[in-house]
Amino acid sequence: MNTSEIVGIIAGIATTASFVPQAYKVYKTKRTHDLSAGMFTLLAFGLIFWLMYGIQKEAVSIIFANSVTLVLTLYILIMKIKHK
Amino acid sequence: MNTSEIVGIIAGIATTASFVPQAYKVYKTKRTHDLSAGMFTLLAFGLIFWLMYGIQKEAVSIIFANSVTLVLTLYILIMKIKHK
Known part of the structure; x- marks a missing residue:
């Protein structure tokens, strides 16, 4: 594995994982007022487009990272709509 | 330009642009209580790691998209720290 691959993996894990604390905060507090629905x-x-891109390119890491982020994003969005 | 490139460009523009309404909301309301600092x-x-990855790969679109998102993210983070 070369340096740029390692850098890319760290980048992918960090940006994907970053949605966990926000989803957890929403889950715990049920507060979404300051979050932008937009x-x-x-x-x-x-x-969804990144996911399509990953599928077209058959890039497992892109598919995996964007699936996880999409699930967390949809959870936050649903909670935002529910707890306006 | 093939289909997967067009899909990738739409994906990159949408995910990068998505931070604009959140940054604007923070700018207007100065409210960041429900946002996760984590x-x-x-x-x-x-x-920052995506940016390093883009520089190593000499991929202008990765550099551009992640620079814009980083600036918006840092703005939101600074406002979060400032308006606790």
Whole structure:
């Protein structure tokens, strides 16, 4: 594994994992007032396209990272709609 | 330009642009209570690694998308720390 692959893996893990503390905070507090519905809607839309991109390229890491982020993003978005 | 490139460009624009409504909401309301500091810290860390990855791969679109997202993420994080 070369340096750029390691850097890419760290990048992918960190940006994907970053949605865990936000989803957990929403789960615990049920508070979503300061979150932007526009952000999570546009993000979910973009992640679906990243997923399609990963499938077309047969890139397992892109498919995996974006699937996880999409699930967390949709959870936050649903909670945002539910707890307006 | 083939289909997967177009899908990738839509994905990159949407996920990058998704941070604009959140940054704008924070700018307007100065409210960051429901945002997770952990999310934006881990995200900034990951985006720096995506930026390094883009530089190593000489991939202009990765460099551009992650620079924009990093600036927006750092703005949200600074506001989060400032308006606790």
